[in-house]
Amino acid sequence: MSSPADMTGGPELNHPRVIVTRPEREAMAWAQALRALGVDSETLPLIEIAGLSEASGLVQAWQAGAHHLAVMFVSANAVRFFMAAQPEGLAVPNCRAWSTGPGTRAALLASGWPEGLIDSPDEKAAQFDSEALWTLVAGQVQAAVAEAVRAQPSVLIVRGADAQGQVAGRDWLAQQLESEGLQVFQAVAYVRQAPELTPEQCQRAHQAMTDGSWWLFSSSEAAQHLLQACPDLPLSQARALATHPRIAQRLLASGWGRVDTVPAGLAAQAESIKSLA
Structure with a gap:
C-alpha cells in the first residue's frame, strides 16, 4: 500500500481519499495518475496476476492468429x-486487435501492434466494456459473415483464468459473436488470483471501513478477494466506488453501505470523485 511519502511533489490533493484495488502494476499507475489530477489516493491491490x-x-494461439478476423484482448x-x-520467427498477426479500453489499447501499441488495426472505445466513452466494443466492431463482424465463402470467420479472445483454471470474466461478447455466425476461440494468457494480504494491510482495510475512505473497484472480483482475506469487515459502514453498474449491483448485494458509480475514464473519474459529498 502506498505511504504518505508517495503523495509529495504533486498538486494539492483533495478529499475524499480513494483506495485503488486494481492489480499492483495497474493500481500504482492509476493512483499516481489520480494524485496528479488532485485526488488523494493509495493502493491496496486485491487481484494478483501470475x-x-x-x-x-498460447503458442498454439499464436500459430493460428493470422487466420482470425480479430484477436480480442480483455485487458x-x-x-x-x-x-x-510470441514464438520466434512469428510476426504479429495481420488481423484486427480489439480492446475494451485505453489501457489495453496502450499495451497493444507498446507491443508493436499496428495502430490502424486496433479497435477500442474512445477514452471519453461512458463505459469500457464488451458492449462499448461491440458498437465499434459489429459492422466488421457482419461484413465478414456476409462475405465468407469457405471458412467460417473466427475471433480469438485472450483472457485470464481464476486460480482454479476457470476462464475469468463475462462471456457476453463470445455469445454475441456466435449469434452472428462466428466461431469463437478462447486462449488463457494469465491467472487472476487472490493476494495474501499482510496483517498491516488487513488493519488498514478495517480502518478504511469507517474513516471516510472510498474503495475504488473496477472488478467485483477484487471485492470478493477483500472479504476472503478480511472476512469480518463492517461493510455496512463502508463506502465504495464502482466503474460499472454491474459492479455496483454486486457490491450492494454483498452489503456495502454506500456504493456510487463513477466513470471508467481517468479524467472523468477524477472529476466525479472530487465532487463526492
Missing part, C-alpha cells in the same frame, strides 16, 4: 502475456 505454468496453449495483462509467448 503467468501460466505451461504456455503451450492490458492479456496483451503482455500473449506477446511474451
Whole structure:
C-alpha cells in the first residue's frame, strides 16, 4: 500500500481519499495518475496476476492468429502475456486487435501492434466494456459473415483464468459473436488470483471501513478477494466506488453501505470523485 511519502511533489490533493484495488502494476499507475489530477489516493491491490505454468496453449494461439478476423484482448495483462509467448520467427498477426479500453489499447501499441488495426472505445466513452466494443466492431463482424465463402470467420479472445483454471470474466461478447455466425476461440494468457494480504494491510482495510475512505473497484472480483482475506469487515459502514453498474449491483448485494458509480475514464473519474459529498 502506498505511504504518505508517495503523495509529495504533486498538486494539492483533495478529499475524499480513494483506495485503488486494481492489480499492483495497474493500481500504482492509476493512483499516481489520480494524485496528479488532485485526488488523494493509495493502493491496496486485491487481484494478483501470475503467468501460466505451461504456455503451450498460447503458442498454439499464436500459430493460428493470422487466420482470425480479430484477436480480442480483455485487458492490458492479456496483451503482455500473449506477446511474451510470441514464438520466434512469428510476426504479429495481420488481423484486427480489439480492446475494451485505453489501457489495453496502450499495451497493444507498446507491443508493436499496428495502430490502424486496433479497435477500442474512445477514452471519453461512458463505459469500457464488451458492449462499448461491440458498437465499434459489429459492422466488421457482419461484413465478414456476409462475405465468407469457405471458412467460417473466427475471433480469438485472450483472457485470464481464476486460480482454479476457470476462464475469468463475462462471456457476453463470445455469445454475441456466435449469434452472428462466428466461431469463437478462447486462449488463457494469465491467472487472476487472490493476494495474501499482510496483517498491516488487513488493519488498514478495517480502518478504511469507517474513516471516510472510498474503495475504488473496477472488478467485483477484487471485492470478493477483500472479504476472503478480511472476512469480518463492517461493510455496512463502508463506502465504495464502482466503474460499472454491474459492479455496483454486486457490491450492494454483498452489503456495502454506500456504493456510487463513477466513470471508467481517468479524467472523468477524477472529476466525479472530487465532487463526492
